[in-house]
Every structure is written in C-alpha cells, then in structure tokens.
Amino acid sequence: MTKVDFHILPAFHERDRLNYVTRLIRKAQSQSLDILISVEDDEHRQMTSEAIWAASPDSFIAHETIGSNFHPVQISIDEDCGEHHQVLINLRKETPSFFSRFERVFEVVSQETEILNASRARYRFYKDRGYALAKHDLRDRV
Structure with a gap:
C-alpha cells in the first residue's frame, strides 16, 4: 500500500x-x-522545471515533462503518469487520481493559506x- 509523507514547511513562497x-x-x-x-x-510545470534547473550550479538534475524519452525525474500536468510506480511528489491542490500506483507519495506543504487548507x-x-501517513514538520527546525 502507498505510504504518504507530508512535509510541512515554514515557508510561504512557492519558490521555497x-x-x-x-x-x-x-x-x-x-x-x-x-x-x-x-x-x-x-505555468506551474515551467516554474518547477526552472527551479530544478537552478537548484545547484555544481550538479544537474535531468528531468523532463512526460513524453517519449525517459528520465528518472518527470513532471506531469495531467493524469498521464507514464510508467512510474516509485515516488510521486504532489504539488497539486487535489489528490491525483493515480496516486495509489506509487510506493511513496510526498506532499510538500507551504504555509500559504490555499495550499495549507x-x-x-x-x-x-x-x-x-x-x-500509512507520516508527518515531517519542518516548522520546528527554523
């Protein structure tokens, strides 16, 4: 059964x-x-992709939008989740209908009101x- 981890950040901004x-x-x-x-x-896909590209000047995280090529990191804006069954990072406000195909789901939560609710x-x-739910409250680490 899928294990779901909620990572609760102290941040309010999408960039964080x-x-x-x-x-x-x-x-x-x-x-x-x-x-x-x-x-x-x-728009959210583009912002996410740019953040991944800019993550570190010393290292590269290969990624792509779901498509014909396969990289270990892919970004999807629809219900097409390709062949993945390992880790889903959900940045949507809704629960993706396909989440149960994955071994792990990471829900990344900021303090922005709409995302938090x-x-x-x-x-x-x-x-x-x-x-199975786990909560990682990073607000305590600030």
Whole structure:
C-alpha cells in the first residue's frame, strides 16, 4: 500500500517549496528511485522545471515533462503518469487520481493559506482510506 509523507514547511513562497522539492529529488535519486512531480498547470510545470534547473550550479538534475524519452525525474500536468510506480511528489491542490500506483507519495506543504487548507483536505482523504501517513514538520527546525 502507498505510504504518504507530508512535509510541512515554514515557508510561504512557492519558490521555497520548490527548493525543498529539489532536496527531495536528490534524496530519492540517491536511492535510485524514479520520481514523478504532479503539478497544477503548464505555468506551474515551467516554474518547477526552472527551479530544478537552478537548484545547484555544481550538479544537474535531468528531468523532463512526460513524453517519449525517459528520465528518472518527470513532471506531469495531467493524469498521464507514464510508467512510474516509485515516488510521486504532489504539488497539486487535489489528490491525483493515480496516486495509489506509487510506493511513496510526498506532499510538500507551504504555509500559504490555499495550499495549507488543500493539504489538510488531502490528509483527511488519505487517512479516511487507511493509508500509512507520516508527518515531517519542518516548522520546528527554523
């Protein structure tokens, strides 16, 4: 069964949330896991891609939008999640319908009101269905 981790950030800005996502990507890549990042729309996809490109001048995170080529990190704006079954990083306000195909789901939550409220609804959704939940509250580490 899918394990869901909520990473609760002290940040309010999307830029900070995306910087944290790059840390999650690096950790998953160190374990040779494939990653799909689910985003709201094309603008959000572009912003996410740019954040990944800019993550570190010393290293490169190969990634692409879902397509014919395969990279271990892909970004999707729709229900097409390709062949991935390992790690889903959800940056949408809604729970993607395909989340249960993945071994792990990372929900990255900022303190921006709309994102925070949507994450609470997703938490209840997973909890009501009996999914294993973990909470990593990074607000205590500031």
